[in-house]
Amino acid sequence: MVLVRFRLTWPGFALEVEQCLPGRGVTAFFGPSGSGKTTLLRCIAGLETAGEGWLDFQGEVWQDSTRRRFVPTHRRPLGYVFQEASLFPHVSVRGNIEYGHQRARRRDWLAWPWHLPGPLPRGEPSDPAAGLGAIIDLLGIAPLLDRMPERLSGGERQRVAIARALAARPRLLLMDEPLAALDPQRKAEILPYLERLHDELAIPVFYVSHSPEEVARLADHILVFEQGRIRAAGPAPEILARLDLPLARDSEASSFLDGRVLAWDADYDLMRVQVPGAHLWVPGASRPVGARVRVRIQARDVSLSPGEPAPSSILNVFPARILEFGVSEGPRLLVKLGLEDHGRAGNLDGPNLLARITRQSRDRLGLTLGQRVHAQVKAVALME
Amino acid sequence: MLEGIDLAAILLTLKLAVTTTLILLLVGTPIAWWLARTRSRWKGVVGALVALPLVLPPTVLGFYLLVSLGPHGPIGQFTQWLGIGLLPFTFAGLVVGSVFYSLPFVVQPLQNAFTASGERPLEVAATLGAGPWDRFFTVALPLARPGFITAAILGFAHTVGEFGVVLMIGGNIPERTRVVSVAIYDHVEALEYAEAHLLAGGMLVFSFLVLLALYSRNARPWT
Structure with missing residues (x-):
């Protein structure tokens, strides 16, 4: 269970959200651009420091403005996939993937014996390198490992970015429109990987999207955003069938x-x-x-x-x-x-x-x- | 060919430029980092102060440095209190003057490089568990590498080419403060055009080669 309460005001934009998000499955943040989906995601990641907020991740308080508590992003066990893959251009694909993995191992080692499970507990061997192998297989990037990011296609980059986020052994995966920057062909290339993630990942995923099709294919739960507020929230079949919400108004409804x-x-x-x-x-x-x-x-x-x-x-x-x-x-x-x-x-x-x-x-x-x-x-x- | 005294001037110039460049990279990096990322209202003030040597006559900078480094100046009293003595007319004094004089040539390329790589790679690093120092050394610095190369080349070349500040606070002491530009001035004053040509021509070729290297550098700096 993830409890969020955020209030944030910028010129021309205000986010006001109080919501309980499911602690498992894929929760889609759906809404038009500028409706606050990405801002909420950034707040959850700790990348947005302005504004008041309170965030409880499965019993751990990551932010509590009233008590001046704020766990910085690098201490939150999360993975974040940005809209543009944002790979580090100065290291290879392998270097990108190992970046978070090494730091996560250090983090988990320091956290011992309060060790917390990584992203692939189903059948994940205790050897951390094997966990990395599973992620590389899951996203099909083994042939790309020694390439530099500039030599990858858009779809390959995004797959590497997803693998990089997972390799950091997150307990929460945040994805900000990971397909929005791709053409339809590349989208079709990645969607099956995302669906596999959905099936194999035991951690909650918050997935920002303005595409009803992606939401319909991936989401278990849906939050519908409108002008900085959550207009509706609930299980995907229920929200998808509600005639008063924009999802049903899409031509692909x-x-x-x-x-x-x-x-x-x-x-x-x-x-x-x-x-x-x-x-x-x-x-x-x-x-x-x-x-x-x-x-x-x-x-x-x-x-x-x-x-x-x-x-x-x-x-x-x-x-x-x-x-x-x-x-x-x-x-x-x-x-x-x-x-x-x-x-x-x-x-x-x-x-x-x-x-x-x-x-x-x-x-x-x-x-x-x-x-x-x-x-x-x-x-x-x-x-x- | 080159007399010993001119050779000494060349070596001194190179020594000064190397020392100054190293110090500038150390001092300029935090200033550039701060300027690239701060939202403070002091950003404009600091940026303008750093850029001052671009527009001031070197004599103005040299004059104030001379005064403040001198026996009654605040820095002069401080260095005397430290037991270092007075800096004007020493190599250390020249280094101090050069650092101020070449500061914008190092800070501005670094600032541009930090600004150009943007906030996103740092955010990515944070989500991957990297703390602030970790992010700086493993992401910000490598991404700013082209900026560092430009800054080092410009800082070095500009220090080699300075004249006014050196004359004001360094004087013209062979093997201590007599750099190439001052040596050329002396030769011309003494109507020794052949020697002046040798040094001046050397400077011309050197400066051209440095700028040529700078402008034709590969656009893919991290490979």
Whole structure:
């Protein structure tokens, strides 16, 4: 658990935040630029010394302005990945990675016997050099170790920067838009590494982003920032489905459903996935039966039909109930649906599904709140 | 060719320039670091004081140094109290004068270098567990290396080329304070143009080579 309370005023900007952040998983700080996400991250790192604040990291007070307590950045066991990789240009990739690693070993040695675990406790051998090897493998940078940073591509630099932050054996990883400076291709190159991090890292990660797609792919929890304040906070599926927040207004607005693999149809190369309230046919890679998977359904790929739908080429059709209409965006609007569990008809506790339809369709079909409809899903994507 | 007395002047000049440059790098680094990072309102005042030798006639600087280093000046009384004696017309006095005179030529390139590398690498180092001194020696100094090379070259060359301050506080004592520029002046006064040519031409070539090295230096200083 990380408790933060910060108040900071600059000309034309004020940050006022009081929040309890989860001590595990990836928490996304989402919001437009200038909304205070990066400033809060810098406050947590101790890089922003102005302003009043109070910060409790899992029981350790890192800052308490009322008692003039301020643990300087270099004594906070954290890793920070900046928007630009900011590698040290005067040392090799290896030198960059070892910089924090050596200092962390010194720190941990001095802290003995109050030794605290590093970033990769799952299966991490006690040999610190092996821990470094695991990080290098995780980010795939072994071939780059002897190069100078100026000879790396943007994506490689950012991977090295992430490895460097992890090598410092942090207990909290802070990432400030690590993909924002990269072109779409490089982004696509790094995202899988970040998703692996998400799966393998046992420490909390605070991830600043203004990209709904990144947030949807990586976050377990989301804080939505607006003008220096936190407008909403909560588990990712809940925040992503809230029609009053900017995440659902994005053109890529999506629903994320967690499910289990029921079967694999080898004839058609389709996977049968059960999510609460629906069965889905998912194309693509086969997973073992029983495996947990997460699927993504974009709101624009969902259409609604009030009656029993006519036969069509669409594979995934299932009943749902209209829970909420969003505000209209030009010709379209978002509709929030609740899936209904087949076993327990009328149960609205199933997951939510977003559909983007035209206002004309809503009026022509006479859709109303609470109405039962059939959701037709044109595309389901398996999240890696 | 070179007479012994002129050779002594050349050696003295080099000795003065090396000593001055080393002292300036030691003294100038903290000043430049402070100037590059402070938000104090004294920044302007200190910056202007450091830059003064750029615009003052060397005689003004030399005059005040002479007065303050002299037997009734504050520094003179201090050095006498320390038992060092008086500095004017000694090599030590020349070094003091040169340090003041060449200060901006060392501080400004260093300040520019520290400013250019910016706050970010230091923040990165802090997040990686490096304390303030650690950050300074392992990140700030290596990144400012091009600035240090420029500062050393400029400080050295400018000290070699000084004349007015030397004359004011050093006088013209062979093997103690008679540097090349003063020796040239003496030769010209005595109408010994051949000797003057030799020294003056040497200075010209030397200065050109130094500046040539400075301006054609590789742009990738840390490799």
